[in-house]
Amino acid sequence: MGVPVVLLGQQSNLVFATETLDVLRLNDILSLDGDPVLAITERRATTLKARAYDGDVARILLPNDAKLAWIQAIADPADDLQNPMKGPLNTKREGDAEGHRMAIALAKAARLLPSTVVINIPNGERFAAQNGLTSVQMTEAAPHLAGSSMLHPVVQARLPIEAAEAGRLHLFRPEDGAEEHYAIEIGRADRTKPVLARLHSACFTGDVLGSLKCDCGPQLRGALAQMGTEGAGVLLYLNQEGRGIGLANKMRAYSLQDQGFDTVEANHRLGFEDDERDFKLGAYILKSMGFSSVRLLTNNPAKVDMMKKSGVDVAERVPLKVGENKFNTAYLATKAAKSGHLF
Numbered sequence: 001m002g003v004p005v006v007l008l009g010q011q012s013n014l015v016f017a018t019e020t021l022d023v024l025r026l027n028d029i030l031s032l033d034g035d036p037v038l039a040i041t042e043r044r045a046t047t048l049k050a051r052a053y054d055g056d057v058a059r060i061l062l063p064n065d066a067k068l069a070w071i072q073a074i075a076d077p078a079d080d081l082q083n084p085m086k087g088p089l090n091t092k093r094e095g096d097a098e099g100h101r102m103a104i105a106l107a108k109a110a111r112l113l114p115s116t117v118v119i120n121i122p123n124g125e126r127f128a129a130q131n132g133l134t135s136v137q138m139t140e141a142a143p144h145l146a147g148s149s150m151l152h153p154v155v156q157a158r159l160p161i162e163a164a165e166a167g168r169l170h171l172f173r174p175e176d177g178a179e180e181h182y183a184i185e186i187g188r189a190d191r192t193k194p195v196l197a198r199l200h201s202a203c204f205t206g207d208v209l210g211s212l213k214c215d216c217g218p219q220l221r222g223a224l225a226q227m228g229t230e231g232a233g234v235l236l237y238l239n240q241e242g243r244g245i246g247l248a249n250k251m252r253a254y255s256l257q258d259q260g261f262d263t264v265e266a267n268h269r270l271g272f273e274d275d276e277r278d279f280k281l282g283a284y285i286l287k288s289m290g291f292s293s294v295r296l297l298t299n300n301p302a303k304v305d306m307m308k309k310s311g312v313d314v315a316e317r318v319p320l321k322v323g324e325n326k327f328n329t330a331y332l333a334t335k336a337a338k339s340g341h342l343f
Ligand SMILES: Nc1nc2c(ncn2[C@@H]2O[C@H](COP(=O)(O)OP(=O)(O)OP(=O)(O)O)[C@@H](O)[C@H]2O)c(=O)[nH]1
Pocket: 199, 200, 201, 202, 203, 204, 213, 214, 216, 219, 240, 241, 242, 243, 244, 245, 250, 253, 254, 263, 267, 297, 298, 299, 300, 303, 335, 341
């Protein structure tokens, strides 16, 4: 939800998502005792030429007179080209960055910009109670933020679709209250043989609107059509919009692409890795449906590796080359050059 929370640990921290910060919250932060810091990822720090002393995280000291617009411009690259000089940015070296790292993981989980304002507070539990804030023990939150949390099957029902009348939709819900994921089974695949399978990541623009900037729509329909023709298959529809950064951030990335950056550079400027998806959950869903071996429809070698590492045998990689057009040639070429896609 992007609301402030208190992270309880050896040191307790009050955490604000930078994206949802407003003047009132900022005034509250600046009136507290303690040195607030603006936490960003090392990817974002590289663009801003700020030193990251904590590996993947940089902690920028917040001046007493820090302005909301300045803070948000550090998190959001939208106006980087017009205003490249945000510094000098003094980053913190001493102390522990664990709370800051977790705060950024929380912002990512909320599909916000990966940046937070963090302030150390002496008695976290009392502060949270007095101010009506949610508090969470860092040790309890850590396993959920380290990767996707456990998924549970919720319901399944028959769903005839254009590609195959014998369709069945299975719905899975994670324990941490995050997005649900779906599996569409075509026919009744033999569990003792490799099944034709596709791990599809949600793409609202491509799947629903027919965007020409990517190849997702044709890949989705192409995979289902092939399963329909063969009479059996399973398509996982994983709600990992924008390679796991969410639709708002993907649109920010598109806006950066309009400024001349490619798909990977745009993710980095926003402070994300190239790909923030967790493919382990795909393997988990397949195993829970009784599949141990797949013929995987993909051009992405990372998906093949992740399947194997997660205990699902990939008997064959089946290429899925559809949907190339004049608007996505550069995007597909970047994926081939930078992400190792096989086209
Ligand atoms: N961040 C970001 N995400 C994008 C962009 N274009 C498309 N996407 C997302 O990328 C994902 C595409 O996923 P997949 O269809 O699994 O593609 P892939 O990883 O290239 O693998 P294969 O299609 O299996 O070869 C979807 O979640 C899209 O929303 C972009 O420019 N930036």
